[in-house]
Amino acid sequence: MVQSxxxxxSTWCPGCGDFxxxxxxxxxxxxxxxxxxxxxxxxxxxxxxGIHNFLETNGIHALHGRLLAQAVGVxxxxxxxxxxxxxxxxxxxxxxxxxxxxxxxxxxSILYIVMNNETYGLTKGQASPTSRIGxxxxxxxxxxxxxxxxxxxxxxxxxxxxxxxxKTMTQVLVEAIRFNRANRGFAFVEDLSPCVxxxxxxxxxxxxxVDISKLPGYDATDRKAVFRLCLETMDxxxxxxxxxxxxxxxxxxxxxxxxxxxxxxxxxxxDIALEPNLAGYDRLLKSLA
Amino acid sequence: MTIPAxxxxxxxxxxxxGEAPPVRELSDLAVLIGGQGxxxxxxxxxxxxxxxxxxNLYVYMTRNVxxxxxxxxxxxxxxxxxxxxxxxxxxxxxxxxxxxxxVEIGMADLVPGGTxxxxxxxxxxxxxxxxxxxxxxxxxxxxxxxxxxxxxxxxAISVMMGFDADLTRxxxxxxxxxRSPEALEKNLKALEIGRKxxxxxxxxxxxxxxxxxxxxxxxxxxxxxxxxxxxxxxxRFFAGYPITPATEIMEYLMRYLPPFHGVVRQAEDELAAxxxxxxxxxxxxxxxxxxxxxxxxxxxxxxxxAGTAEIPIVVADCQRVGPSTGEPTxxxxxxxxxxxxxxxxxxxxxxLAPGTIDDCFRMTIDAVNLADKWRLPxxxxxxxxxxxNSVTSTPxxxxxxxxxxxxxxxxxxxxxxTTYKHYLLTExxxxxxxxxxxxxxxxxxxxxxxxxxxxVSVNPVNRVxxxxxxxGKMVHAKAELPPPHLFGDANAKIGLIGFGSxxxxxxxxxxxxxxxxxxxxxxxxxxxxxxxxxxxxxFLDSVQVAYVVEHNYAGQFAAMxxxxxxxxxxxxxxxxxxxxxxxxxxxxVRRVQEA
Numbered sequence: 001m002v003q004s005x006x007x008x009x010s011t012w013c014p015g016c017g018d019f020x021x022x023x024x025x026x027x028x029x030x031x032x033x034x035x036x037x038x039x040x041x042x043x044x045x046x047x048x049x050g051i052h053n054f055l056e057t058n059g060i061h062a063l064h065g066r067l068l069a070q071a072v073g074v075x076x077x078x079x080x081x082x083x084x085x086x087x088x089x090x091x092x093x094x095x096x097x098x099x100x101x102x103x104x105x106x107x108x109s110i111l112y113i114v115m116n117n118e119t120y121g122l123t124k125g126q127a128s129p130t131s132r133i134g135x136x137x138x139x140x141x142x143x144x145x146x147x148x149x150x151x152x153x154x155x156x157x158x159x160x161x162x163x164x165x166x167k168t169m170t171q172v173l174v175e176a177i178r179f180n181r182a183n184r185g186f187a188f189v190e191d192l193s194p195c196v197x198x199x200x201x202x203x204x205x206x207x208x209x210v211d212i213s214k215l216p217g218y219d220a221t222d223r224k225a226v227f228r229l230c231l232e233t234m235d236x237x238x239x240x241x242x243x244x245x246x247x248x249x250x251x252x253x254x255x256x257x258x259x260x261x262x263x264x265x266x267x268x269x270x271d272i273a274l275e276p277n278l279a280g281y282d283r284l285l286k287s288l289a
Numbered sequence: 290m291t292i293p294a295x296x297x298x299x300x301x302x303x304x305x306x307g308e309a310p311p312v313r314e315l316s317d318l319a320v321l322i323g324g325q326g327x328x329x330x331x332x333x334x335x336x337x338x339x340x341x342x343x344x345n346l347y348v349y350m351t352r353n354v355x356x357x358x359x360x361x362x363x364x365x366x367x368x369x370x371x372x373x374x375x376x377x378x379x380x381x382x383x384x385x386x387x388x389x390x391x392v393e394i395g396m397a398d399l400v401p402g403g404t405x406x407x408x409x410x411x412x413x414x415x416x417x418x419x420x421x422x423x424x425x426x427x428x429x430x431x432x433x434x435x436x437x438x439x440x441x442x443x444x445a446i447s448v449m450m451g452f453d454a455d456l457t458r459x460x461x462x463x464x465x466x467x468r469s470p471e472a473l474e475k476n477l478k479a480l481e482i483g484r485k486x487x488x489x490x491x492x493x494x495x496x497x498x499x500x501x502x503x504x505x506x507x508x509x510x511x512x513x514x515x516x517x518x519x520x521x522x523x524x525r526f527f528a529g530y531p532i533t534p535a536t537e538i539m540e541y542l543m544r545y546l547p548p549f550h551g552v553v554r555q556a557e558d559e560l561a562a563x564x565x566x567x568x569x570x571x572x573x574x575x576x577x578x579x580x581x582x583x584x585x586x587x588x589x590x591x592x593x594x595a596g597t598a599e600i601p602i603v604v605a606d607c608q609r610v611g612p613s614t615g616e617p618t619x620x621x622x623x624x625x626x627x628x629x630x631x632x633x634x635x636x637x638x639x640x641l642a643p644g645t646i647d648d649c650f651r652m653t654i655d656a657v658n659l660a661d662k663w664r665l666p667x668x669x670x671x672x673x674x675x676x677x678n679s680v681t682s683t684p685x686x687x688x689x690x691x692x693x694x695x696x697x698x699x700x701x702x703x704x705x706x707t708t709y710k711h712y713l714l715t716e717x718x719x720x721x722x723x724x725x726x727x728x729x730x731x732x733x734x735x736x737x738x739x740x741x742x743x744x745v746s747v748n749p750v751n752r753v754x755x756x757x758x759x760x761g762k763m764v765h766a767k768a769e770l771p772p773p774h775l776f777g778d779a780n781a782k783i784g785l786i787g788f789g790s791x792x793x794x795x796x797x798x799x800x801x802x803x804x805x806x807x808x809x810x811x812x813x814x815x816x817x818x819x820x821x822x823x824x825x826x827x828f829l830d831s832v833q834v835a836y837v838v839e840h841n842y843a844g845q846f847a848a849m850x851x852x853x854x855x856x857x858x859x860x861x862x863x864x865x866x867x868x869x870x871x872x873x874x875x876x877x878v879r880r881v882q883e884a
Contacts (some may be wrong), residue, residue, distance in 0.1 A: 001729060002706045002707065002708065002709045003707060003709065004708075004709040004730045004731045004742075005710075005711070005733045005743055005744070006742075008744055035728075036731075037726060037728050037729065037730065037731070038725075040572075040725050042568070050745070052733065053733070053744060053745065057731060058726075058731050058732050058733065059731070059733040059735075059743075060568070060571055060598075060733075060734050061598075061733075061734065061735030062594075063594050063736060065560075066560060066561075066564040066591070069556070069561040069562075069563075069565050069568065070564045070565070070567055070568035072568060073528065073564065073565035073567060073571075073572070073576070074571060075572075076526070076552045076554070076565070076569060077525075077526050077552070077568065077570075077573065077574040077576070078572040078573060078574075078724075081572065081725060081726055098557055099557065099560075099564075102556075260547075260552050261550065266525075266550060266552065266574070267525030267526040267550060267551055267552050267574035267576070268572045268574045268724060268726075269550070270523075270525050270549060270550035270551070270574075272523025272525065272692055273523075274687070274690060274691065274692060277549065278687070280549060281520065281521050282687070284517060284520060284521075284545060285517065285521075285685050285686070285687070288507040288508075288509050288684070288685065289505075289684065
């Protein structure tokens with residue numbers, strides 16, 4: 001057996017919410033049957049973006065805010081890979097916002113986990129796009145990723161979890177990875193992951209989170225009802241969590257990679273030697289004459 | 290300018306010459322067609338191009354459009370010659386004007402006694418040798434829509450130039466047969482309207498265009514040749530964002546790549562495009578993007594990432610006038626300094642500059658192979674003229690094309706390893722590697738400084754080793770980079786240095802200078818970075834003076850040569866042009882002779 005890259009000890013502060021995500025990702029990948037050599041973790045910049053270093057897997061440490069674009073490139077080049085992008089709320093909702101919105105629209109089967117701690121931890125506690133009003137002098141409206149995600153009418157998987165409940169998080173991630181592996185499209189999971197050093201919200205969030213998916217009659221395929229329920233929950237001073245949207249089982253898989261590569265043989269697997277392509281190349285070049 | 294009432298009769302002789310001039314025999318001719326955007330000037334140029342190709346002439350076609358869909362003055366020029374050409378003709382023989390601006394602009398370049406053919410339903414011209422036909426009115430009254438006026442103008446030109454009537458007609462058929470039957474029928478009628486008007490006016494056969502023997506040539510653009518080169522090189526992933534003058538590369542690849550398991554994506558911006566390309570390349574695909582100045586500025590971040598994370602990418606930069614949005618549709622070569630030094634921090638990159646259609650094809654293949662082998666970003670540097678002008682070229686061939694995947698480890702070699710390090714330190718700086726998805730290996734990459742396994746590291750000893758590994762590639766790879774092409778008299782004491790589309794005007798200037806008894810030698814630089822000092826040094830040794838011909842204000846390439854070969858400082862002169870238009874050979878000839 002070849003000795004390859006090994007995980008290094010985590011650099012996170014003791015008690016960081018990201019540990020919950022690390023453990024859940026590890027468990028979920030195994031439970032969803034992902035061979036480790038076919039898994040690619042794409043990390044962003046910030047504390048959470050280092051996650052791939054702490055796992056035995058393939059990994060890209062992407063540029064700040066660009067992890068989704070790189071993850072999409074990986075998946076479209078080799079649809080056989082299971083691609084998990086993971087970063088923070090600054091990475092995804094500030095500098096990476098353009099790519100975030102387009103990820104729903106593109107609907108490539110990758111999983112994007114945002115570890116939302118409502119602050120820029122690595123640069124020592126500045127306000128982030130999700131920071132509450134008053135935090136570090138923030139006077140801007142905090143951004144809500146779930147409402148944004150729900151507003152894009154694409155057949156994505158959308159969920160919010162809480163690092164204080166790693167069991168549910170693992171279940172949600174397993175479902176998300178399976179959704180990806182069935183080429184059903186983009187999966188987005190926002191995990192509420194407190195920064196114990198600059199914004200320790202464990203206690204506050206534990207009191208406030210409401211798993212709306214456990215409410216009677218809840219239907220995650222009913223986008224309109226879930227949107228309303230989220231708004232009502234937020235109006236009541238609570239934070240809605242749970243699976244917020246999944247397309248109906250009966251809906252056929254429609255991920256972008258299926259539309260572009262019906263046989264799922266992508267650019268990385270294509271035989272690019274000259275010989276087998278000669279006839280095709282010849283036709284192309286002759287079309288100029 | 291007052292617009293006269295619509296007329297249906299031609300203006301021949303009202304402003305034209307008193308007597309019919311003698312027939313002019315042309316072996317190298319140029320027609321300039323100008324009008325408002327939407328007048329169909331490009332169509333006229335395209336039709337003429339098709340005709341001249343049927344006559345086996347070499348062709349060079351330019352377009353000068355504004356950055357808007359309709360309106361504003363736009364013109365197109367076509368040159369046809371019995372000799373190979375790679376530049377616009379310094380003067381035009383015939384000017385076709387759909388608006389008065391076309392006459393104002395085009396007059397300066399018209400040869401003495403040249404003809405002006407204009408749409409008299411739009412304006413009236415008193416310029417000598419101007420022949421007015423109310424194309425729009427004639428066509429509008431007979432076909433119901435004036436939009437076919439451009440085809441009527443083509444008909445009139447064909448009569449004046451003594452075109453073969455059947456071939457003239459077959460050009461219309463080949464151009465419009467794939468459109469609706471109605472479009473074909475109306476264009477054929479418009480052609481006859483234009484022909485009849487010219488015949489009736491007694492201006493037939495003022496010219497005679499000599500046949501050529503350029504039989505086996507193709508007519509294409511640099512952008513199309515780049516797209517074809519990418520496919521043949523095994524390029525299978527492309528992401529880009531629309532930008533003039535690079536967009537056609539993406540559009541061609543959208544057509545070419547899907548049958549080869551290829552993927553082409555139009556991204557949300559250039560940041561996404563370059564990062565999608567990085568992701569795809571990491572996954573093992575040969576990947577490229579194309580852009581122009583403003584997009585390049587945004588991609589700079591990603592190019593630096595690819596340089597330090599050692600991810601092979603090709604970036605085709607089709608230069609236009611900068612900085613900022615500059616002049617989107619106009620020609621310049623002013624991205625070079627930025628490219629040579631782009632990004633924060635030090636990282637290796639190669640800049641290759643094709644000068645001809647064949648270069649565009651072959652050097653795209655070189656760029657893809659070099660990027661893959663040396664695991665770094667390669668910039669393919671084009672300019673607007675090279676990207677978009679249609680030129681005859683020898684057919685692109687697969688002879689000598691090869692796919693070099695460098696140290697990509699085949700399974701049997703990988704299985705012999707005891708340890709897999711994605712960033713293994715080696716003498717030439719290239720780490721043997723496998724893509725993600727390989728059983729037994731994990732590929733971890735990062736733009737942070739890292740150790741051999743790809744773990745983030747700030748160890749100073751490791752830092753120095755990794756910097757030496759990456760930067761050393763620019764030294765180790767030098768012998769593999771595209772060599773210059775040298776033209777002209779090996780004993781000449783006057784040197785000319787250029788890159789990109791200046792190849793054409795410089796070659797023409799050389800011929801003119803040689804006839805005047807001034808021998809020159811031309812160094813066509815095809816690798817710009819690292820500066821090819823091994824070949825440039827001896828070249829500069831061999832001449833007493835060298836003119837660096839380039840399209841920018843600062844003399845960017847000249848400055849790079851001065852920096853790397855300071856001993857030749859005094860020999861170097863700059864010939865620059867930055868008005869948005871390509872050099873024409875007399876401008877170079879004059880500058881050389883002035884000295």
